[in-house]
Amino acid sequence: MCEREDLADLVAANTPLGPDQAAAHLRVRRVEFDHMQALKWITPTEWREVRFGTSRAGAVDVPMFTTASVDAVIAAHLPILGTGAP
Numbered sequence: 001m002c003e004r005e006d007l008a009d010l011v012a013a014n015t016p017l018g019p020d021q022a023a024a025h026l027r028v029r030r031v032e033f034d035h036m037q038a039l040k041w042i043t044p045t046e047w048r049e050v051r052f053g054t055s056r057a058g059a060v061d062v063p064m065f066t067t068a069s070v071d072a073v074i075a076a077h078l079p080i081l082g083t084g085a086p
Helices: 008-011 019-026 029-038 067-084
Strands: 047-053 059-066
Touching: 008 019, 019 029, 019 059, 019 067, 059 067
Parallel strands: none
Antiparallel strands: 047 059
């Protein structure tokens, strides 16, 4: 059906994750993920507007990360993250 043998890996690496999902992927608490952002260990790959309710006043911008960028944190900082990382 698809001629690209690496398609599954490509899609998996570029799957967008919100901050809560990224923290869960790293197996850390959200507050620890927030510290990683403050340390510039990881930066959002894009921002998405999320609306709550029907008014625009309820819209917030949410940082999004790719699975590959989250996995790069593990590779770069594994000794610091300890055994909790996958």
